Each structure stands twice: as C-alpha cells, then as structure tokens.
Amino acid sequence: MADRPEDIQYTKTHEWVRVADGEATIGITDFAVEHLGDLVFVDLPDEGQDVEAGTTVAEVESVKAVGEVYTPVTGEVTAVNGDLADDQSSLSTDPFGDGWLFKVKVSGGPDDVMDLAGYEAQLESEGEPA
Secondary structure, three states: OOOOOOOOEEEOOOEEEEEEOOEEEEEEOHHHHHHHOOEEEEEOOOOOOEEOOOOEEEEEEEOOOEEEEEOOOEEEEEEEOHHHHOOOHHHHHOOOOOOOOEEEEEEEOOOOEEOHHHHHHHHHHOOOOO
C-alpha cells in the first residue's frame, strides 16, 4: 500500500480530497484501487460540470467491478486527469499524486471527511489492515 498523506482528508467511501486556494483535488485511495483489482477504464466528469457533495461523479472500472466515485465537495469541475483515459497505472503507482481524478472549484464542503487517523481506524473497524 502507498504511504497515505496526512495533509489530505478521506471519505468513508475511499475517496481523498486535498483543498488548496479554493480548489479541491479528488482521487481514490490505495485501498480502493487495491480492492478493485486490474483497472481497465476511468469515466471522469466533464470540465465545467457542476457537482454536488455526496453524489457520484465518476466511475473506475476493473476487470471484476465498477467503483463509483463520489465528490466530497460542491462546485464546478475545473480539470480532469486526461492521462487516465489511456493508462490507469498511476492510480496504482501514485494514487495520491499523479493518480488524481478531477479538480473542483469549491463552493461548498468538504462534507463527511476524516483525517488520516480516522480513515485508518475505519479500515481497521471493517477488518481491513490500515
């Protein structure tokens, strides 16, 4: 598993969010990537799309499952990681860096997030190694 950063927030549904200067960068955690398995496709929101915290805005598909990605913030999508269209490997190799999914100009939130200690406690309570 990747070293999880302490300077970001995590959701119960295994997304992460880093907010800086009114913009949120959002991705999925190493835990989510590991449980999806071999990734084959990523469906990202459109730039300019309005998103609402707690709603599904993207999907990550593997050979065995489709994982919905929820946004922890409300706002307008300002960028998507187009590199993931052809190559999803950065989700596995650098989920908290090059494997980001999309960015949002924040107008509300983040909602229902926790710090690293809270996220790792959730994993342990689910019987998963943190």
